[in-house]
Amino acid sequence: MSVEPAAVIEQRTSLDPTTIADIIGFVEQVTDADGVNPLDEHVTLHIREGGDAHSVHLVARSGTSLVGYAHLDITDEVDGPIAQFAVHPDYRRHGIGRLIVTDLIDRSPGGRLRLWTHGENSAATHLATSLGFQRSRVLWQMRRSLLAALPRVTLPPSVRIRGFRPGRDDDAWLEVNARAFAGHPDQGRWTADDLRLRMRESWFDPEGFLLAVTGEGAVERVVGFHWTKVHGVSAPEGDSHGHTPLGEVYIVGIDPDWQRLGLGRTLTIAGLAHLRSRGLTQALLYVDAHNTNAIKVYESLGFVRWDTDVLYAR
Incomplete structure (x- = not known):
């Protein structure tokens, strides 16, 4: 599927009910396609509550369609900001993931950022390493x-x-x-x-x-x-x-x-x-x-x- 127009990223510090519903529906579609939720429980709970004072939400849209989302937590001053992100299955391989992660890096002091990927994901691994990330922690399910x-x-x-x-x-x-x-x-x-x-x-x-x-x-x-x-x-x-x-x-x-x-x-x-x-x-x-x-x-x-x-x- 071609992405026209190009995805536009909007920063939110709080979420209105419509955007909350859009993100929840988006996450369900990603989960159905990948077999794993792209966001952990803590992030999901705070999305449902409309966000919190310590988080930034990046919402990527192509026209009226929500095609990507990222959550950035900036509370940890020792280890640095930490993020999770996802791209809609129908809009992958169009550079949206790179656009989102680059935006996250730009918003992080000194470009210092930690990034979770859930499940064995070769595309996410390639994207992370190409942008200078290295493995820091591994969780087994x-x-x-x-x-x-x-x-x-x-x-x-x-x-x-x-x-x-x-x-x-x-x-x-x-x-x-x-x-x-x-x-x-x-x-x-x-x-x-x-x-x-x-x-x-x-x-x-x-x-x-x-x-x-x-x-x-x-x-x-x-x-x-x-x-x-x-x-x-x-x-x-x-x-x-x-x-x-x-x-x-x-x-x-x-x-x-x-x-x-x-x-x-x-x-x-x-x-x-x-x-x-x-x-x-x-x-x-x-x-x-x-x-x-x-x-x-x-x-x-x-x-x-x-x-x-x-x-x-x-």
Whole structure:
């Protein structure tokens, strides 16, 4: 398909309802064509909310058609801005991706930019390397059948597992999340607003948000958690999914004082058992490719590598 007129990029710091709907529809078309969502959950949630004060949206249109989109997060002053982008399947091989990424580079101080690509994508790899990017981080997606047997759960003494209580456990969870991910600010810096956004999602299930706690009543302490997620749940706004429901090991975090006791493995197994109890037959998770210890644990639980996300930097 020829692109006439040439794509024009518009910068937005906030999104009106019409543009939000356009972007959501655009992302669904890209996902259907590629088999993978071009945007991560955090970006998707903020698009639905109309954006936030720390993000820039680049909307590329050819005439009235939305042909490309990019999200630029400028909050990280240490590692630099980070972006995600996509081009409509019908408008590829016309230089729109290069136009968008070049624009992102121009908007980044000193041209310093990190760029996520989701799924094995040779075109994105070629574009990134041709513009001076190098691989910075690799995430594996791993999957496991839930039809296979699960190991028995063995808890450390004095620890029990219960479900999350919205409105009561929020602060305690934010505290242990910050401690568990102190070295990973993209997760460890989550705020109450970040938590509330996810609790409003159609997939949120407090029974699948497992907390490991010690003590009782006023002296109870959250020492770890496994937040599970289900992909493929019909949302009120009519989001569609081209697959049967799929469970996810969404986040597993352990308080540093309670690490190396096998609690992470135990919570992972407990979460998988919960997903299986909901009738799901498969689970996925994401893990850094260099985190060999975690990969060994997941492989021992029956997970195998399925797909790859790559973070490029320049």
